[in-house]
Amino acid sequence: MSDIRTIVAGRGLAVGDGPYVERAELPFSRFEEILRGWLARLPTSDRRRSLGFLRHAASHEERLRSIDEASLPGELRRVVSGMRALGFDDVALAEAFAVVREASRRVLGMRHHDVQMLASRTLLNGRIAEMATGEGKTLAATLAVCTAAASGAAVHVVTVNDYLAERDAEVNTPLYQFFGLSVGIVLEDMALDERRRQYACDVVYVSNKELTFDYLKDRIALGGRLDAHEKLRRLHSPSSPSPAVLRGLHVAIVDEADSVLIDEARTPLIISETLPDDLDPAVYDQAIALARVLEETRHYVVTKDRDAWLTPAGLEAVAGAAKELGGIWNATLWQRELAQKALSAVHLFRRDEHYIVADNKVQIVDEFTGRAMPDRTWERGLHQMIEAKEGTEITGQRRTLSQITYQRFFGKYLLLAGMTGTAKEIEPELKRVYDLSVVRIPTNKPCRRIRLPDRVFATGQERWDEVVRRACEVAGDGRSVLVGTRSVDASETLARLLEQKGVPHAVLNARQDQAEAETVAEAGKPGRITVATNMAGRGTDIKLIDEVEAKGGLHVILTEFHESARVDRQLFGRAARQGDPGTVEAIVCIQDELFRRYARHASAAFVRLPERFSRLRPKLFRMLVWYAQWRAESYNRKIRLDTIARDRKWLHALGFVGASHK
Template identity: 40%
Template sequence: MLNTVVKLVQEFKDRDSRHRLEGYRSIVNLVRKKDLEEWDDGQLQAEFLRLQREANSGTALEKLLVDLYALVCEVAERQLEMQPYDVQIIAAIALHESVLIEQQTGEGKTLSAVMTACLNALTGHGVHVLTFNDYLAHRDAEWMGPIYRFLGLTVSSVQAGMSLSEKREAYAKDITYVTAKEAGFDYLRDTIALSKDELVHRPFHYVIIDEADSLLLDEARVPLVISGASGTSSDDFIRFAEVVRQLVPLEHYHFDEFQRNVYLNEAGSERAESLLECGNLYDSHNSHLLTSLNCALHAETLLRRDVDYIVRDGGIELIEEFTGRVAENRYLPEGLQTALMAKEGLQSKVGGKILGTITIQHFISLYPRISGMTATALASSMEFKRMYELEVVEIPPNQTNKRIDHPHRIYTHQEAKFKALVQEIVTVHATGRPMLIGTSSVQESDKLAEALTVAGVDCHILNAKNDAKEAQIIARAGEIGAVTVSTNMAGRGVDIRLGGGDLTQVDRVLKLGGLYVIGTHMNESVRIDNQLRGRSGRQGDPGDSVFYVSLEDDLLVQFGIHDAIRVPKQDGVLNAPIVHNKLEHIQRVMMGQNFDLQQELNRYSDMIEDQRRILHKERFSILNGDLPMSPSEQRVRLFYIDEFWADHLAYASYMRESIHLESLTNQNPMDEFHRHITEAFEQLPAKIAKESANMLTRLDGSNDPAKWEQFGLQSPTSTNTYMISDQYMDYLQNRSSWNAGTIVAFWIRRVLKPVFGWSKF
């Protein structure tokens, strides 16, 4: 019955999609009928001015779409010698409808976005195109710039390191290319500005998100943070690292079934108390010790060097879970980050009072209109719908996809998989066919590269250790005989061209079958698998993809694959349908679990964001002069809003780290968190009003900025901006599901011992 329902739902979706595409094609026909080839440049520019006047007089943009898209198509041909395909126009139409489009790699998303950007820039309110990195922001703004400038539109890109005046100028353009994190950091800086002159953003209008799956899903709950500069040291955490190293697995602590969390048991608690000489570890006054110890235990046992992070230039650099790249300017939640630095014997440089924070998801929601594009969206269409109310529309390719996606090659154990993988690479390499091998970690990519070198295969390694060479390595990945061993970072936003751009090699590579993509593991999400597959088969090129999987791979072991499938060790491939079905089931379950976890974690950040918007609505009203206040009243109130909001964030962080104890006293942690945070927020207006009144009395109505500075009413002398890795945000949440041993330890040491005076167990 369930299968029948699923089938009917899918048929309905397919019918709806076909109907939608038919409507788009009818609009494309109207665009094509607008033959502007005979028009001179002056006529084209005059036409754009006419469309601007129409838009500003109130004409709906939908009514101007055909004329505008026809105009952009002609200008693209003249300025860049790029004539948009019909499917690129279809993509541009869909983008304007505020949907998320799935457009295959190499199909020209960049040009599709230009048409939509021009249309939505007609009213002069500004369009942001959010790109994957600074390089792509600069590249796309420069590449597409001639089209915009011909039409009289202004365009720029925002880069990290720009001055405030440079950023303000860039955001004032009609079209601005920028990464989400940089735009978000600039927004956070605006939220602590004490004068209107310090603002860089103007009101948000319309956004086009490139590589939207990465931003809207993989990084959705990544908090962007702005903090005051600090010289926090990790010296205290060195003591906790030393204590943890004296604890024995299973004897003193246990892991959860998925190896995502680690917990002290009764013996571990007793041992830690002895080493720390702190008395009852679960006394309320020792809560900071317990938190720090848990962080040290997590860092020591669960965070793996060259898998989760690398050590480079005397610092920790986290590795993005989904891409394998170094996560630039990103840190763990503060206690974990400091614990990890202590583990590696490094001094922590992160810290300082947090002045403001916002998740990527909440930042994106500030835009009244959102659209996005990516090569992999359909597999996660439910998540896009539930989180952003975004429909996913699949754009047909300009040329039929010829890539062959082979069934997974499944082995009983790691050794057999690795041996078969190396042999396959050696065999295919002998033909000269280019290969891209996607690995799970820096550690695995290094191990595979070493094995290939021993086997006589020269390869290029692309991972977080040599990410600076990414463009150079990707540029050569399609050459004859090229073997590129990479983490999932390989070429986001950059196509792998057959022959490496050398026309003399292209025919030979095509005859060999195009780029051969091999995955060394199955990812938690089929969408991530599809990203790797999508490196091959660009614009109708031939290609192949296959994944090598072992029943000893971490993901499968975590799900108890050996309990579900009992087969003796063998060197050959497992072809039984039940094995393939079980792997597909695990992937679906994992995607569902990750989405549910994300929704649960959002409940923490959603309340804080709601409160932030209430407070900052008042703040921006004051900053803009909407409320009748003198300059001194404005400065004082803004200062204390920021001061007490920072204190509120610190309290929320403390509550979130300690609220897991409530689950052990039959309280719902989420309900308790909401109760405490609501009560604290309700007290803010009175606190702000009281301190503002006291300060105004001390100032005696002075509007002299020098006197404001004398009383400390100024912005922080320096600030840091960084991101907190969402990979470990679930660490804070999952502690609420402690195991039996930890619960026993809690009750003995927090409840029974103090109440009954028991001293020995």
């Protein structure tokens, strides 16, 4: 462990609990974010250092090609031995990467490009590498993984789901094994002993959810189940079996870092137990029935934060209905609580958009990934209200056993780094919370993506009709088409329209996420139309056949702008990867949720623009989209700040009663 601290400290990085502990108490400053963003655009000397790094790596290539395979692992061990004293120094890194690149050429049949070398150097510098979609992040990471693991660190490669963890591990395992490194894969529903065995490996591929929950389980096992004497005995007796699953938080390389560290960091991860619900299930049904007859504006109002609040007239109406219901409804406090939760469930949370019903259970759908999250629930009775609304079994209330935020968990690593295609927009927040800078890595080949003009329609039906027409037109030319939707409901609406016209297509959403790999693999064929929610923008390649490439490549249609412009960029990034041709366009409706929620008045003004301003409409519309997404990002950023603040209060409360903070 001391060697690992030396290596990491050699880069001047935080050790121990990480930067989060020091910075969480300070509020974000909007001025500071603007200043940081401006400073990030200034030229630096890093470009010269990067060129020197690549030249130094290239200088070893001829020598390494003449070395037999049996000697290459020894070359890497020799180089990393010096890192234990100097840290991840550029000179040593260049030679280590050159060794790994040569081994990859021989073992995997893939030689790392120079831009991939720069990306892995960025990782071991403790930064975020922003690589354009399709530039080979999975292969690029192997340089950093091999080097860090060979130096003795426990390396966790963090992915967004089990499929990617398993796929990436299997592809790269021959390279790791060539250097004598063991590879572990942690998957959902894996038994405890098997998890412990996988985490004992040099390199572990695991999803962010599984990793964080395993840490929480370790904390419960070490902090709650064992008394002080037993903890000390196991700590000082190596022969004693440890209840812990993880063997240390040394190095984490986070794939799709913006999704994990920012988008999914809005809510803490909680381990809880189900308690018997003291409320009669009939109470939930009564509340839902009452909410359905209350009138908006007269009885309740909806805030911009998507909360429903009773008006004085609404309170009076609920009190009148409560007299007939009796029981818990006699309490004024419960009248308000139950009615407002029911109003939210009925009017603010929509099936096939915010959640789906599968196996007779309500499953939350993540807005940023489009994936179902069957193990997550809404708090304070909201989940039970939605279950009553959908007529599914009412689950019990839950009691928290342990919780942690991604901000605090990932701050505990000795070295934290990440890769993504979209991070520059959120660099100030990454720097403030995780002390992570973003380095934009150039593409290996010039980008040939063409963005066509945005088109906006007055109604949703007009938008869908045009999407169908456009998709059929492009597919009819022998190209492949990917249509991105924001919700499950939207994807199924579009699928029905295509079916009515007899157009062959494939649908990929939270209901079909198990078939993701197969669906995406087929998406690059001529005339293929694939309708997908956000999940198609992450982690999987659409490989074009030569015929499609010759006709102009993949065409991407965005049907609704997302709250985060990064999600739009990810979707557009599916086209024109690795120097391929491709086109993208947005076909949207002015009544979409983004505009209704974050730019209601501005979008209404846009609709009323006089005809004489028609030439300015495209630019004004782009300004409208920017404004709405800026407001949405600001709101989501506030939620993340509130999550950090609540987490700190929760820790303080635990500390007050004597529980461990570690």
